[in-house]
Amino acid sequence: MNDIWTNRLSEYLDGELDSAEQAALEAHLATCGACYATLGELKHVVARAKALPDTPPVKDLWAGIRAGITPAQAAVTARPPVRPSARRFAFSVPQLLAASIALALLSGGGVWIASRPQATKAPDTVLLPPSREAAVRQVVWTRNTDAAIADLQTALTQNETKLDTATVRIVRQNLAIIDRAITDARVALQKDPGNAYLNLHLADTMRRKVELLRRVNAMAART
Amino acid sequence: MPQQVLEDTLTADSIAADTALATSGDASAFERLYRTHVSRVHTLVRRMLDADEADDVTQDVFIRAWQKLSTFRGESAFGTWLHRLAVNVVLARRKSVGIARGRFVADDQPLNEAAGKPHTPELSMDFEEALSRLPEGARQVFVLHDVEGYRHEEIARMLGIVPGTSKSQLHHARMALRRHLDR
Numbered sequence: 001m002n003d004i005w006t007n008r009l010s011e012y013l014d015g016e017l018d019s020a021e022q023a024a025l026e027a028h029l030a031t032c033g034a035c036y037a038t039l040g041e042l043k044h045v046v047a048r049a050k051a052l053p054d055t056p057p058v059k060d061l062w063a064g065i066r067a068g069i070t071p072a073q074a075a076v077t078a079r080p081p082v083r084p085s086a087r088r089f090a091f092s093v094p095q096l097l098a099a100s101i102a103l104a105l106l107s108g109g110g111v112w113i114a115s116r117p118q119a120t121k122a123p124d125t126v127l128l129p130p131s132r133e134a135a136v137r138q139v140v141w142t143r144n145t146d147a148a149i150a151d152l153q154t155a156l157t158q159n160e161t162k163l164d165t166a167t168v169r170i171v172r173q174n175l176a177i178i179d180r181a182i183t184d185a186r187v188a189l190q191k192d193p194g195n196a197y198l199n200l201h202l203a204d205t206m207r208r209k210v211e212l213l214r215r216v217n218a219m220a221a222r223t
Numbered sequence: 224m225p226q227q228v229l230e231d232t233l234t235a236d237s238i239a240a241d242t243a244l245a246t247s248g249d250a251s252a253f254e255r256l257y258r259t260h261v262s263r264v265h266t267l268v269r270r271m272l273d274a275d276e277a278d279d280v281t282q283d284v285f286i287r288a289w290q291k292l293s294t295f296r297g298e299s300a301f302g303t304w305l306h307r308l309a310v311n312v313v314l315a316r317r318k319s320v321g322i323a324r325g326r327f328v329a330d331d332q333p334l335n336e337a338a339g340k341p342h343t344p345e346l347s348m349d350f351e352e353a354l355s356r357l358p359e360g361a362r363q364v365f366v367l368h369d370v371e372g373y374r375h376e377e378i379a380r381m382l383g384i385v386p387g388t389s390k391s392q393l394h395h396a397r398m399a400l401r402r403h404l405d406r
Contacts, residue, residue, distance in 0.1 A: 002232035010394035041401035054266040060231050061282050068286035207240045
């Protein structure tokens with residue numbers, strides 16, 4: 001089966017033979033069952049390779065990465081391993097609501113702090129700023145996120161009949177709180193468009209709103 | 224907007240937001256990026272190198288990504304940028320450990336031995352395991368071409384070989400792996 005054409009089968013499969021070679025190989029395939037069968041197997045190998053799944057590491061690697069990017073704070077902030085799959089929907093509705101309230105309070109406080117003329121200190125989560133170019137990208141991002149939030153809120157309107165009325169009421173109250181925080185951040189940004197912290201703060205608040213809406217919609221879909 | 228399209232859009236937007244936040248030093252945003260992309264990076268590293276190196280090299284990839292975030296201009300998706308960075312880290316590791324001996328093989332026999340005896344039930348192994356047993360050169364060419372979608376010219380530049388060698392290695396790898404399709 002190891003004839004001169006066998007070693008050209010991959011090139012044929014990948015479309016890398018010139019037209020004369022391709023015609024010659026196809027003529028050979030018409031008469032050589034072994035090469036024809038091998039070609040079929042190689043096609044399956046290629047298809048299998050493209051379908052190979054990604055798998056997460058056995059252990060969580062974040063603690064080591066965190067230590068690598070913030071060596072001085074590693075001992076204080078290192079956290080126990082968290083499995084990615086367990087993280088995705090790990091929050092209950094009450095937890096989300098509590099988080100959104102806390103977010104709104106922090107948002108208002110953050111805007112107030114950032115808006116003060118003498119305010120210069122960044123929040124604790126901002127560690128080692130490698131660049132200040134993010135603010136520009138945030139403006140672009142918030143436009144897209146506004147549209148995404150509108151779609152999610154439409155979906156929530158359709159889904160809310162699946163949730164109990166108390167939950168819907170609390171969700172909407174807290175979304176309103178977050179909206180006020182977003183509005184405050186935008187107003188502050190109009191006065192100080194170049195404020196990197198405010199840009200980041202707005203993006204983070206909007207992202208958290210998106211996450212809240214997604215999770216509530218997902219919960220409604222599961223009920 | 225269909226639900227899947229909406230989900231994809233939100234995911235992309237969320238990654239874009241986290242990338243911007245991480246670029247400005249937000250470690251929490253970077254952790255979210257890590258959790259989104261770690262499976263892809265770790266799998267690439269594990270397939271390209273030995274499995275026992277995968278954790279260390281994956282950590283190195285993300286630490287370098289953090290250090291180089293300021294060079295990410297957004298022309299491509301963050302995942303694409305990170306993936307290319309991971310390939311570069313793997314290739315640098317490959318050079319630094321000096322595993323040049325026997326990297327590329329000239330005929331099928333070593334590949335057949337490395338990937339296991341064909342059609343022997345007691346020695347059967349799955350496709351991933353067979354892939355991991357290929358000689359390094361053939362394995363890296365196969366992963367880069369058939370799994371990751373790079374072209375031979377790109378692979379040749381990355382690995383410091385000629386395109387013909389890349390094609391030859393790919394064919395040898397495929398020939399060895401075809402025996403493990405159904406396991």
